[in-house]
Amino acid sequence: MFDVQNIRKDFPILNREVNGKPLVYLDNAATSQTPQQVIDVIVDYYANYNANIHRGVHTLSQEATDKYEQARIKIQEHFNIKKAHEVIMTSGTTHSINLVSNGFSSLVKEGDELLVSAMEHHSNIVPWQMLCERTGAELKVIPMNAQGELVMEDYHKMLSEKTKLVFCNHISNALGTINPIQEIIDAAHKVGAAVLIDGAQAAPHLKADMQSLDVDFYTVSAHKICGPTGVGMLYGKEEWLGKLPPYQGGGEMIAEVTFEKTTYADLPHKFEAGTPNICGGIAFGAAIDYMNAIGFDAIAAYENELLKYATNELLKIDGLKIYGTAEKKTSVVSFNIKGLHPYDIGSILDKLGIAVRTGHHCAQPIMDYYKIPGTVRASFAFYNTKEEIDVLVKGVERAMKMLL
Structure with missing residues (x-):
């Protein structure tokens, strides 16, 4: 059994609050968090x-x-x-x-x-x-x-x-x-x-x-x-x-x-x-x-669940477009909302305690290909949960109400 709640206990930083809200850390592609054992x-x-x-x-x-x-x-x-x-x-x-x-x-x-x-x-x-x-x-x-x-x-x-x-x-x-x-x-x-x-x-x-x-x-x-x-x-x-x-x-x-x-x-x-x-x-x-010790097969299977869940839930939002829909991909979702700049969305999400990455992610030629200034990138690790993805979705919806 993959016990994500038990795994989360290894990461002290996941217990902190940001702007008065529980931290939802979804910037793992930039850097992962460090367990107490390390x-x-x-x-x-x-x-x-x-x-x-x-x-x-x-x-x-x-x-x-x-x-x-x-x-x-x-x-x-x-x-x-x-x-x-x-x-x-x-x-x-x-x-x-x-x-x-x-x-x-x-x-x-x-x-x-x-x-x-x-x-x-x-x-x-x-x-x-x-x-x-x-x-x-x-x-x-x-x-x-x-x-x-x-x-x-x-x-x-x-x-x-x-x-x-x-x-x-x-x-x-x-x-x-x-x-x-x-x-x-x-x-x-x-x-x-x-x-x-x-x-x-x-x-x-x-x-x-x-x-x-x-x-x-x-x-x-x-x-x-x-x-x-x-x-x-x-x-x-x-x-x-x-x-x-x-x-x-x-x-x-x-x-x-x-x-x-x-x-x-x-x-x-x-x-x-x-x-x-x-x-x-x-x-x-x-x-x-x-x-x-956790096992990479278990990590891959769980992260694939998170990717599928996040993709399905985010696509329910009107005007949201995901960039990168390859048949084989890992737990990264880059997206934009029509009419909104990714930086503005990311700033509001931060006020809600949600850490995502915005911009061109040091991959500017990709953004030039899509003719966009950047994306909002939510990247998931094995210590993230579907409940955190729900918080992300609600945060994006709140940002839209504030910005549109």
């Missing part, structure tokens, strides 16, 4: 073994190092990664993508082509535009349709021997679309291209298997999966990570330094310059433990 791990680190890692011989340093590297193993096992050193600890998905795009500066040239999907977060667009500016490579866009699905026929036609890299999100943060990444990866590999998948939005909802997918790079942010902000991971195949130069220079990423020459450390330390977010990494591992 908060306790963070407190334990700073209270009992706060120390820098890897280089210390004293007890605290050794304890911190062990916990940090244990977290790397948890990440490796969760995503079914072949080797632990293929897990690079980063500050999050944006850092991870920039690390790869910077490294490809030496691997692509003028005349090469990079393919990006039309529904990417800005973090998976801008770094590649910068790479194209540096190298003269061309950025080409895989189109989407009105349902918020990629036009795969066009994607297959775009692939050629010129294609060096394809990058796409696993799940759209703005629309909730689950993209056919296995087909994308397999087709790209047939022409010799590498593939980077932005898994930030997928990680809270499903377990991605790196060996089964055979993807070259995959990125995740811990704060999307009940962990802390400021930490994430980059998975990269050993052969690709070996080709990329270090992204940053400093301590930890070196083997030997002289004023004449520096040699770099082996993986993963080659890409982990400086003192990392030690506590964040340890808490990332704890968050993975927490989510696995």
Whole structure:
């Protein structure tokens, strides 16, 4: 049995009020909330073994190092990664993508082509535009349709021997679309291209298997999966990570330094310059433990119930339009009310204690496609309830009465 009320007890923030109303937190695509079990791990680190890692011989340093590297193993096992050193600890998905795009500066040239999907977060667009500016490579866009699905026929036609890299999100943060990444990866590999998948939005909802997918790079942010902000991971195949130069220079990423020459450390330390977010990494591992204890199959089934319920109830509202109606999608509903600006709706919902996201969700090309300024986005997690969706629907109806 999936006991949502018992799960909600793990999240202290769900007990608070906002503007005198019980908090209804529906902004999970931006960041998930943190359970007490993860908060306790963070407190334990700073209270009992706060120390820098890897280089210390004293007890605290050794304890911190062990916990940090244990977290790397948890990440490796969760995503079914072949080797632990293929897990690079980063500050999050944006850092991870920039690390790869910077490294490809030496691997692509003028005349090469990079393919990006039309529904990417800005973090998976801008770094590649910068790479194209540096190298003269061309950025080409895989189109989407009105349902918020990629036009795969066009994607297959775009692939050629010129294609060096394809990058796409696993799940759209703005629309909730689950993209056919296995087909994308397999087709790209047939022409010799590498593939980077932005898994930030997928990680809270499903377990991605790196060996089964055979993807070259995959990125995740811990704060999307009940962990802390400021930490994430980059998975990269050993052969690709070996080709990329270090992204940053400093301590930890070196083997030997002289004023004449520096040699770099082996993986993963080659890409982990400086003192990392030690506590964040340890808490990332704890968050993975927490989510696995609940079970991703149970999470997916429950969140699908929430998605169906919210979609049905919201569509009963006159003038409401949902953007992103893909056959395969996760628990995100982006919508607008005819004649109303999404910001105005979001502001009124906040007065009622309802947290949603408004705007273009760092996916402005999607909004340009639909010719809208943005949407109201309600994104659900496994700790949300149908009763909270009812509160959202009533809140939207109240906003309409106030604004129309």
